[in-house]
Amino acid sequence: MNSHLPRALGGKIVTRPYKLLVGLFALAMLLIAWRMVAGLGATTAMNDGYPFGLWIAFDVVTGTALACGGYAMAILIYVFNKGKYHPLIRPAILTSALGYSIAGFSVAIDVGRPWLIWRVPVYGWRWNFNSALLEVALCIMAYVVVLWIELAPAFLEKWRNAPKPRLASIVGKTADRLDRLLPWIVALGVLLPTMHQSSLGTMMLLAGDKLHPLWNTPLLPLEFLVGCILMGYGAVTIESCLGSLLFKRRPETAMLAKLSFAAAVTLWLFVLIRLTDLIVRDQTEAMFAGDLYSTMLWLELCLLLIPGIAYFWPGVRTKIRHLFSGAVLVVLAGAIYRFDTYLVGYNPGNNWSYFPAVPEQLVTLGLVAFEVAAYVLIVKRFPILAGHSRAETA
Amino acid sequence: MANVDRSPNLPANGVSRRTFLEICSIAAAAVGLPASAAAKIATLVQAGRKPSVVWLSLAECTGCTESLLRTSMPALDELILDLISLDYHEALMAPSGELAHSSLRQTMEQNAGSFILVVEGAVQTADGGIYCKIGGETALELLREVADAAGVIVAIGSCASWGGIPSADPNPTGAQGVPHVLPGKTVVTIPGCPPNPYNFLGTVLQYATFGTLPTLDGLGRPKFAFARTIHEHCPRRAHFDAGRFVRRFGDEGHQNGWCLYELGCKGPQTYANCPTRKFGEIGAWPIGIGHPCFGCTEQGLAFRVPLFETVEIQRPTPPDTYPSIASDQGGVSPAATAVAGAVAGAAATAAYLASRKLGDLNDDGAGGEE
Numbered sequence: 001m002n003s004h005l006p007r008a009l010g011g012k013i014v015t016r017p018y019k020l021l022v023g024l025f026a027l028a029m030l031l032i033a034w035r036m037v038a039g040l041g042a043t044t045a046m047n048d049g050y051p052f053g054l055w056i057a058f059d060v061v062t063g064t065a066l067a068c069g070g071y072a073m074a075i076l077i078y079v080f081n082k083g084k085y086h087p088l089i090r091p092a093i094l095t096s097a098l099g100y101s102i103a104g105f106s107v108a109i110d111v112g113r114p115w116l117i118w119r120v121p122v123y124g125w126r127w128n129f130n131s132a133l134l135e136v137a138l139c140i141m142a143y144v145v146v147l148w149i150e151l152a153p154a155f156l157e158k159w160r161n162a163p164k165p166r167l168a169s170i171v172g173k174t175a176d177r178l179d180r181l182l183p184w185i186v187a188l189g190v191l192l193p194t195m196h197q198s199s200l201g202t203m204m205l206l207a208g209d210k211l212h213p214l215w216n217t218p219l220l221p222l223e224f225l226v227g228c229i230l231m232g233y234g235a236v237t238i239e240s241c242l243g244s245l246l247f248k249r250r251p252e253t254a255m256l257a258k259l260s261f262a263a264a265v266t267l268w269l270f271v272l273i274r275l276t277d278l279i280v281r282d283q284t285e286a287m288f289a290g291d292l293y294s295t296m297l298w299l300e301l302c303l304l305l306i307p308g309i310a311y312f313w314p315g316v317r318t319k320i321r322h323l324f325s326g327a328v329l330v331v332l333a334g335a336i337y338r339f340d341t342y343l344v345g346y347n348p349g350n351n352w353s354y355f356p357a358v359p360e361q362l363v364t365l366g367l368v369a370f371e372v373a374a375y376v377l378i379v380k381r382f383p384i385l386a387g388h389s390r391a392e393t394a
Numbered sequence: 395m396a397n398v399d400r401s402p403n404l405p406a407n408g409v410s411r412r413t414f415l416e417i418c419s420i421a422a423a424a425v426g427l428p429a430s431a432a433a434k435i436a437t438l439v440q441a442g443r444k445p446s447v448v449w450l451s452l453a454e455c456t457g458c459t460e461s462l463l464r465t466s467m468p469a470l471d472e473l474i475l476d477l478i479s480l481d482y483h484e485a486l487m488a489p490s491g492e493l494a495h496s497s498l499r500q501t502m503e504q505n506a507g508s509f510i511l512v513v514e515g516a517v518q519t520a521d522g523g524i525y526c527k528i529g530g531e532t533a534l535e536l537l538r539e540v541a542d543a544a545g546v547i548v549a550i551g552s553c554a555s556w557g558g559i560p561s562a563d564p565n566p567t568g569a570q571g572v573p574h575v576l577p578g579k580t581v582v583t584i585p586g587c588p589p590n591p592y593n594f595l596g597t598v599l600q601y602a603t604f605g606t607l608p609t610l611d612g613l614g615r616p617k618f619a620f621a622r623t624i625h626e627h628c629p630r631r632a633h634f635d636a637g638r639f640v641r642r643f644g645d646e647g648h649q650n651g652w653c654l655y656e657l658g659c660k661g662p663q664t665y666a667n668c669p670t671r672k673f674g675e676i677g678a679w680p681i682g683i684g685h686p687c688f689g690c691t692e693q694g695l696a697f698r699v700p701l702f703e704t705v706e707i708q709r710p711t712p713p714d715t716y717p718s719i720a721s722d723q724g725g726v727s728p729a730a731t732a733v734a735g736a737v738a739g740a741a742a743t744a745a746y747l748a749s750r751k752l753g754d755l756n757d758d759g760a761g762g763e764e
């Protein structure tokens with residue numbers, strides 16, 4: 001493995017697609033400025049019935065699940081001690097760090113009084129320890145910090161070779177200290193998502209009768225936890241495939257094929273929990289009601305079952321194309337599950353409805369564009385992706 | 395009555411200095427004067443520089459005087475007489491007849507241009523004012539004469555302010571309020587039937603202490619007392635906003651203290667500080683005891699609009715406290731669906747193209763090198 005240490009890709013940063021991404025991000029920043037001046041009512045479709053919308057359902061709830069690649073890989077590598085996947089961890093941590101940072105930023109523009117959000121971590125004497133929302137807020141804030149510390153070696157490795165000797169020595173000392181600290185940071189990096197990803201489920205459990213019975217289950221926290229690990233594997237696979245495509249690297253087919261086994265196990269665990277829960281809670285009638293809710297449920301399940309069955313087909317897991325398609329379906333299913341729980345299955349009553357307004361969508365698009373642009377910039381300048389990685393030899 | 399010694403004889407009245415200062419504080423607070431004003435009032439009163447007051451009683455029932463005297467604070471009636479120098483008041487003064495009249499003349503001469511003229515009761519103007527005569531003069535003549543020499547004119551009660559009950563239809567004696575009879579002169583009006591004694595006392599004490607009058611509205615009413623409607627600060631306002639109305643006296647709502655609007659409460663159109671200042675100091679005011687406000691301070695309401703007729707809500711304030719029953723419930727805009735569709739379509743196309751291109755890559759690692 002040591003012969004395949006990560007290294008910076010190099011190459012030109014500002015390309016035409018890069019300019020497009022930056023343009024989308026600039027547009028999003030303008031819209032965010034408008035939101036700060038004119039308020040949420042003027043810029044979003046949120047209302048008294050739906051006090052949360054796309055920014056929470058996608059940027060935070062779905063976005064952090066997509067950013068769970070770092071968490072899912074950490075479980076595999078550090079908890080199950082599968083060192084062979086090590087080349088996948090750094091890009092996964094980078095995606096996680098970017099995704100969680102964007103999620104935190106989205107919360108900051110989504111809350112009614114953004115200028116007071118700093119009080120959440122600071123005003124410890126006012127914490128309500130029974131609040132799931134507080135737990136999510138603190139966990140996500142802490143996890144963002146943990147992720148960037150986990151990623152810090154990538155930056156320090158580059159800077160310790162800096163031409164200025166003074167800087168290099170400071171960076172070197174920091175890196176050495178960080179090395180000793182890293183096991184604890186990694187442990188925190190596994191603990192924190194376990195806490196807040198399940199709490200994201202708890203929050204909709206608190207919605208009570210407003211949430212449709214197909215999603216309203218005491219197992220919601222568990223389903224969110226398993227779901228985020230599943231989406232994390234999917235995101236890592238997609239990211240690796242697109243990386244191969246965009247940066248013209250060798251596809252990590254063999255490693256991804258092995259990863260897809262872990263994904264398949266998680267997938268079937270999720271489906272099993274979901275179906276068992278629905279049957280035990282006697283919701284078969286709602287499952288086959290033929291309405292919007294049952295349609296959405298079967299959409300989720302079918303999107304999972306296709307890769308769930310295909311993964312056990314020998315020919316499928318050896319083809320990078322099928323691994324990619326399977327990961328896309330898994331991620332899509334996980335995203336729909338989360339949208340269903342937060343928006344589709346949520347009914348505040350009396351004619352309330354919600355569909356994200358144009359500025360809302362453009363802000364989300366711009367933030368995703370920023371994430372992609374930042375990812376490209378960092379992998380080109382810092383040692384993130386494993387050089388000449390050939391999974392077979394790992 | 396115009397005796398030389400005007401210092402308050404407090405011990406004789408059984409009032410301690412503490413109680414005396416308390417009364418000064420209450421009087422100062424009533425008009426929103428700063429706390430320091432209480433000390434200043436006390437100093438001025440003790441120095442014997444009490445404001446000289448001439449009180450004219452015209453077409454009235456003496457209810458205003460009664461309200462001033464029958465307050466529940468211990469010995470407040472006496473303190474009112476101590477805080478001001480009541481030099482002429484037909485109902486309260488000891489002399490009568492010619493002696494009383496000479497007292498009036500003497501006060502007017504000694505305090506020309508500085509004494510406070512308080513008028514209680516309406517001025518009857520029909521037939522040259524012959525329906526009310528005092529000491530051989532018509533009330534109209536007497537009022538004009540005294541007003542010319544007064545420093546400030548205060549019309550106490552609804553009758554003096556705008557005519558009150560004597561001016562009720564068909565008004566055979568042509569009863570009018572003091573401002574109507576004294577055009578061009580500043581007349582402070584303290585309407586109410588009866589008025590709150592603190593509104594009067596505060597106004598008078600501010601003038602005596604600082605030489606100024608409180609801010610007045612277009613009808614000469616001190617804004618500290620008459621700037622808001624009863625409805626705005628009504629203790630039953632929450633019931634109005636929630637739509638809980640008393641339908642008849644003694645019903646469930648009435649027993650539970652609901653809103654009296656449908657019984658004809660004039661609170662929404664009546665400007666007065668009854669809900670905050672309370673009345674008669676013990677909270678006994680119409681709405682407080684379960685009776686609709688009858689609009690005693692308002693010329694257009696009292697003794698004109700029937701007691702149980704409802705009034706229009708003229709100033710529905712503040713609108714943002716009403717429950718939002720018609721707020722935007724959300725919807726789907728065509729532009730939003732178009733953008734969402736475009737983004738989803740682009741993502742799906744990108745995913746499909748990526749999977750196609752991935753299929754072209756050689757899984758054995760023969761894909762293009764950097």
